[in-house]
Amino acid sequence: MLIVKKFGGTSVADKERIFNVARRCIEDYKKGNEVVVVLSAMGKQTDVLLAQAKEINPNASKRELDMLLTTGEQISVSLMAMAMDSLGVPAVSLNAYQVAMHTTSVYGNARLKRIDTERIHNELESKKIVIVTGFQGVNKFDDYTTLGRGGSDTTAVALAAALHADACEIYTDVDGVFTADPRIVKSARKLDEITYDEMLELASLGAGVLHNRSVEMAKKYGVQLVVRSSLNNTEGTVVKEEVKMEKMLVSGVACDKNAARIAVIGLEDQPGVAFKLFNHLARHNVNVDIILQSVGRDGTKDISFTVKEDDLEEAVAVLERHREGSLKCQKIDVEREVAKVSIVGAGMMSNAGVAAKMFEALYDVGVNIKMISTSEIRVTVLIDEIHVEKAMNAIHEKFLLSQM
Amino acid sequence: MLIVKKFGGTSVADKERIFNVARRCIEDYKKGNEVVVVLSAMGKQTDVLLAQAKEINPNASKRELDMLLTTGEQISVSLMAMAMDSLGVPAVSLNAYQVAMHTTSVYGNARLKRIDTERIHNELESKKIVIVTGFQGVNKFDDYTTLGRGGSDTTAVALAAALHADACEIYTDVDGVFTADPRIVKSARKLDEITYDEMLELASLGAGVLHNRSVEMAKKYGVQLVVRSSLNNTEGTVVKEEVKMEKMLVSGVACDKNAARIAVIGLEDQPGVAFKLFNHLARHNVNVDIILQSVGRDGTKDISFTVKEDDLEEAVAVLERHREGSLKCQKIDVEREVAKVSIVGAGMMSNAGVAAKMFEALYDVGVNIKMISTSEIRVTVLIDEIHVEKAMNAIHEKFLLSQM
Numbered sequence: 001m002l003i004v005k006k007f008g009g010t011s012v013a014d015k016e017r018i019f020n021v022a023r024r025c026i027e028d029y030k031k032g033n034e035v036v037v038v039l040s041a042m043g044k045q046t047d048v049l050l051a052q053a054k055e056i057n058p059n060a061s062k063r064e065l066d067m068l069l070t071t072g073e074q075i076s077v078s079l080m081a082m083a084m085d086s087l088g089v090p091a092v093s094l095n096a097y098q099v100a101m102h103t104t105s106v107y108g109n110a111r112l113k114r115i116d117t118e119r120i121h122n123e124l125e126s127k128k129i130v131i132v133t134g135f136q137g138v139n140k141f142d143d144y145t146t147l148g149r150g151g152s153d154t155t156a157v158a159l160a161a162a163l164h165a166d167a168c169e170i171y172t173d174v175d176g177v178f179t180a181d182p183r184i185v186k187s188a189r190k191l192d193e194i195t196y197d198e199m200l201e202l203a204s205l206g207a208g209v210l211h212n213r214s215v216e217m218a219k220k221y222g223v224q225l226v227v228r229s230s231l232n233n234t235e236g237t238v239v240k241e242e243v244k245m246e247k248m249l250v251s252g253v254a255c256d257k258n259a260a261r262i263a264v265i266g267l268e269d270q271p272g273v274a275f276k277l278f279n280h281l282a283r284h285n286v287n288v289d290i291i292l293q294s295v296g297r298d299g300t301k302d303i304s305f306t307v308k309e310d311d312l313e314e315a316v317a318v319l320e321r322h323r324e325g326s327l328k329c330q331k332i333d334v335e336r337e338v339a340k341v342s343i344v345g346a347g348m349m350s351n352a353g354v355a356a357k358m359f360e361a362l363y364d365v366g367v368n369i370k371m372i373s374t375s376e377i378r379v380t381v382l383i384d385e386i387h388v389e390k391a392m393n394a395i396h397e398k399f400l401l402s403q404m
Numbered sequence: 405m406l407i408v409k410k411f412g413g414t415s416v417a418d419k420e421r422i423f424n425v426a427r428r429c430i431e432d433y434k435k436g437n438e439v440v441v442v443l444s445a446m447g448k449q450t451d452v453l454l455a456q457a458k459e460i461n462p463n464a465s466k467r468e469l470d471m472l473l474t475t476g477e478q479i480s481v482s483l484m485a486m487a488m489d490s491l492g493v494p495a496v497s498l499n500a501y502q503v504a505m506h507t508t509s510v511y512g513n514a515r516l517k518r519i520d521t522e523r524i525h526n527e528l529e530s531k532k533i534v535i536v537t538g539f540q541g542v543n544k545f546d547d548y549t550t551l552g553r554g555g556s557d558t559t560a561v562a563l564a565a566a567l568h569a570d571a572c573e574i575y576t577d578v579d580g581v582f583t584a585d586p587r588i589v590k591s592a593r594k595l596d597e598i599t600y601d602e603m604l605e606l607a608s609l610g611a612g613v614l615h616n617r618s619v620e621m622a623k624k625y626g627v628q629l630v631v632r633s634s635l636n637n638t639e640g641t642v643v644k645e646e647v648k649m650e651k652m653l654v655s656g657v658a659c660d661k662n663a664a665r666i667a668v669i670g671l672e673d674q675p676g677v678a679f680k681l682f683n684h685l686a687r688h689n690v691n692v693d694i695i696l697q698s699v700g701r702d703g704t705k706d707i708s709f710t711v712k713e714d715d716l717e718e719a720v721a722v723l724e725r726h727r728e729g730s731l732k733c734q735k736i737d738v739e740r741e742v743a744k745v746s747i748v749g750a751g752m753m754s755n756a757g758v759a760a761k762m763f764e765a766l767y768d769v770g771v772n773i774k775m776i777s778t779s780e781i782r783v784t785v786l787i788d789e790i791h792v793e794k795a796m797n798a799i800h801e802k803f804l805l806s807q808m
Contacts, residue, residue: 015459049479055419056483057490064489067497068482071475075453078472079460085468086461093471097501098546119546142502142523 001166002124003028006038006134006156011171011230012076013043021171021230022083025129029089034124036163038134038156039080041072062107063143066136070096070144073133073152080131091129094119096136096144101155103137103145110137110145112154112217115162132159150211157214161221168223170210171230176237177202177209179401180253185392187402191251192235193243198251201344201378205254215239243346249354250345250399253392257339257385259289260312261370263304264319266330269295274303276326277319281307286315289340290373290382300330304371306382309336338370339388342380343395355379361398367391405570406528407432410442410538410560415575415634416480417447425575425634426487429533433493438528440567442538442560443484445476466511467547470540474500474548477537477556484535495533498523500540500548505559507541507549514541514549516558516621519566536563554615561618565625572627574614575634580641581606581613583805584657589796591806595655596639597647602655605748605782609658619643647750653758654749654803657796661743661789663693664716665774667708668723670734673699678707680730681723685711690719693744694777694786704734708775710786713740742774743792746784747799759783765802771795 005028007021021037029035040046049068053060077093084091100116123130134152137145147154153170160168177199180188194202196219203212209227218225218239228236267273274293281288289306307315312334319332348354355372358379362369367390371382383391396402409432411425425441433439444450453472457464481497488495504520527534538556541549551558557574564572581603584592598606600623607616613631622629622643632640671677678697685692693710711719716738723736752758759776762783766773771794775786787795800806 018460052479052483053486056422057486059490060486061489064482064485064497067485067499068479071478074475074478075456075472078468079456081468081471082457082461082464085465086463093468095471 002034002036002163004036004038004156004160004163004165004168005171006152006169007040007171007230008152008173009040009043009045009076010173012039012080018076018079018083019087022080022087024230026084026087026089029129035129036120036124036159036165037080037129037131038152038159039073039076039131040134040152041069042076042079045072045075066107066144066146069146070133070136073135077131077133084129084131089129090127091131092123093131093133094123095133096138099132101137101158103139103147105139105141105145107143107145109148110139111213112137112147112158115158117162120159120163148213150214153211153214154217157217157221157223157225160223161217165223167226168218169226169228169236170214171228172209173229173231174209175229175232175234176227177239178252180392180396181255184255184389185253185396187393187396189402190234191237193238193240194251195243195346196239196241197377198344198346199239201342201375202252202254205256205340205342205344205378205380210239249347249351250343250401252344253341253395253399253401254344255339255341255388255392257388258309259306259338259340259382260309261304261306261335261338261382262312262315262319263302263333263335264327264329264331265302265333266300267303268328269299269301273301273327276322277303280318280322280327281315284314284318286311286318290371290380292371306338306340306371312336335370337385338382339385340380340382341388341391341395342378343399344378346377348377348379357398358395361394362391364398365390365394367394406438406440406567408440408442408560408564408567408569408572409575410556410573411444411575411634412556412577413444413447413449413480414577416443416484422480422483422487423491426484426491428634430488430491430493433533439533440524440528440563440569441484441533441535442556442563443477443480443535444538444556445473446480446483449476449479470511470548470550473550474537474540477539481535481537488533488535493533494531495535496527497535497537498527499537500542503536505541505562507543507551509543509545509549511547511549513552514543515617516541516551516562519562521566524563524567552617554618557615557618558621561622561625561627561629564627565621569627571630572622573630573632573640574618575632576613577633577635578613579633579636579638580631581643582656584796584800585659588659588793589657589800591797591800593806594638595641597642597644598655599647599750600643600645601781602748602750603643605746605779606656606658609660609744609746609748609782609784614643653751653755654747654805656748657745657799657803657805658748659743659745659792659796661792662713663710663742663744663786664713665708665710665739665742665786666716666719666723667706667737667739668731668733668735669706669737670704671707672732673703673705677705677731680726681707684722684726684731685719688718688722690715690722694775694784696775710742710744710775716740741789742786743789744784744786745792745795745799746782747803748782750781752781752783761802762799765798766795768802769794769798771798
């Protein structure tokens with residue numbers, strides 16, 4: 001078997017943890033597997049480097065930031081190779097140049113284009129564990145690039161795809177993917193399996209286990225992922241195309257508190273108004289989520305939508321700027337203390353009544369629904385942020401997620 | 405003019421110093437010069453990384469150590485580019501891969517073989533200051549290598565040669581090359597000029613300003629070096645092939661306290677004994693310096709020689725191991741508290757009496773000479789370490805080195 005194993009920064013934060021990871025990889029190696037390890041920078045190393053850069057130049061170019069940040073993973077992979085070596089197992093560390101991880105040109109947020117596998121295969125053939133820097137690549141100018149948030153997951157999945165690996169294991173500090181955040185829902189249960197699509201919905205809803213790009217890539221190339229804990233030997237959650245038939249309707253409940261609602265009230269009721277509004281926002285890279293349009297009084301209409309709370313100020317500023325021009329309206333209302341709560345499940349597609357059951361759960365505990373959005377495998381509601389815990393527990397209970 | 409400027413680790417140890425170096429380079433750039441900057445790792449960064457490695461694996465492979473250490477320079481060059489950028493001057497950092505600094509395969513102590521200049525020339529043409537990682541290279545396996553002690557000086561000289569630079573400036577924390585160590589000889593004077601050969605003799609004698617390999621390379625490729633201070637605007641010392649005619653006989657007095665004397669007494673007086681002795685030492689990488697052979701009593705002979713004090717234990721162990729076998733002798737004597745004091749000067753070659761004058765100076769202050777060694781441009785004596793200061797001042801005075 002060829003196994004790709006990815007460990008995040010906290011898993012290699014100090015000597016003891018580096019040796020833990022080393023032993024874990026050696027276990028697989030000693031069973032006769034070929035092992036490729038992908039690492040992030042140690043602990044808070046990336047933050048330390050960013051702070052150093054900020055001190056020198058708060059507006060440092062992304063090209064130089066990437067040149068700086070990529071040292072972080074290079075340090076962790078070389079130390080890991082030393083650790084394995086001291087445990088008597090031959091290992092070699094490789095950075096993005098040495099592997100040849102080709103990316104697009106965009107610094108700070110590049111996409112992997114192509115990975116050369118020759119060097120890795122050669123090292124594996126000479127019976128070495130191969131340790132690869134996550135998060136980084138090289139563009140056509142021969143410059144370092146970084147892959148943006150969750151980049152090391154993407155590196156691992158891309159490597160697994162390029163190497164036709166038999167398994168791709170993403171190690172994290174939780175036991176796997178849960179039916180809900182265990183910090184909010186006490187009875188939350190670890191899932192044994194989940195589909196790529198469900199994982200994508202959960203990730204975008206702030207479940208925070210895997211980054212969307214890595215899941216998208218895994219789906220595209222059919223890489224079966226395992227999300228598991230680096231702290232214990234629990235089996236983890238398998239992310240794959242299809243899960244077993246007896247699968248329940250709903251896989252999990254997720255919440256996202258990084259949400260805010262904007263209501264633009266009293267817009268002229270004529271064609272092109274919605275287009276203009278969202279076009280202005282898109283031009284300023286403000287992503288809009290749930291949208292609701294309703295007819296107002298006196299031939300006007302109201303448009304409400306949610307944005308990330310981080311983008312709220314920018315969004316309002318953009319709207320205010322165009323208020324006297326192309327975007328005549330009576331009022332712009334803002335609500336910050338709201339959250340999105342969602343149920344996700346591939347089984348939903350073929351089952352009516354799932355949304356109704358969720359709304360019933362919310363009604364039971366007296367939570368008012370402000371907005372609703374659905375996809376084939378997801379139902380999302382916007383509620384007041386203070387009700388999140390109550391709402392999630394009620395939904396979790398209603399779908400008996402803890403009892404499967 | 406194309407100028408290569410090299411700054412050591414202390415010159416880029418913190419934000420303030422990084423900006424000092426940045427401003428210094430920008431000064432040259434604004435005069436219309438093309439500027440290439442070579443940097444070492446910041447302050448004690450290399451030591452910090454080595455300590456981290458040692459904690460993980462005290463016998464870490466040199467390949468992985470180089471992978472680890474090369475991050476040090478990459479951090480300093482990227483931060484420097486950010487600093488210059490914030491001062492409004494376009495700059496780009498390049499590491500050994502990006503430049504393409506080809507070296508031999510030996511990790512930890514590689515030699516530069518070839519430097520590609522295309523990328524650097526392109527960046528210079530687009531009016532950027534180019535900042536290059538010192539100390540590092542890439543070997544034929546696409547692995548990082550480091551150049552060993554003084555490696556960043558070598559990088560700077562090699563770059564200056566490859567780019568046909570008009571000047572190569574090595575910045576340090578002293579004003580230039582002195583007639584003697586100013587901490588020992590108060591009246592020591594900075595030299596305006598010195599030849600490559602003199603510099604080589606001084607460096608190997610522990611003057612510690614430039615590393616031998618960089619001077620050898622400068623001589624080979626005719627790169628004119630300037631050694632100057634990063635702390636002030638003093639002119640510094642020019643190192644070149646020939647210096648002006650009115651040049652004095654002796655350029656400087658140097659001392660090396662890292663010396664010990666071994667006397668092997670009562671060896672059989674027959675052919676091949678000296679060969680065997682030094683062959684054993686050479687096989688264990690013990691370098692021998694001054695050698696003295698004398699006839700002993702009863703058909704035996706004595707051989708004395710100096711080694712680096714660091715190598716003393718190893719040398720004695722090697723000799724003891726062969727004492728009963730191929731190396732029969734009566735006694736092995738060791739003297740640790742000795743030092744080498746040397747005068748160096750290209751003018752010596754054509755002038756008799758220089759050595760005698762030095763011996764007179766030592767006689768004047770009652771310092772006993774234990775051994776003598778000479779080259780065309782150097783006279784070295786071995787004396788007791790406690791007399792070093794007295795000896796150096798007397799010699800310095802005798803040759804009126806402070807009055808030129």
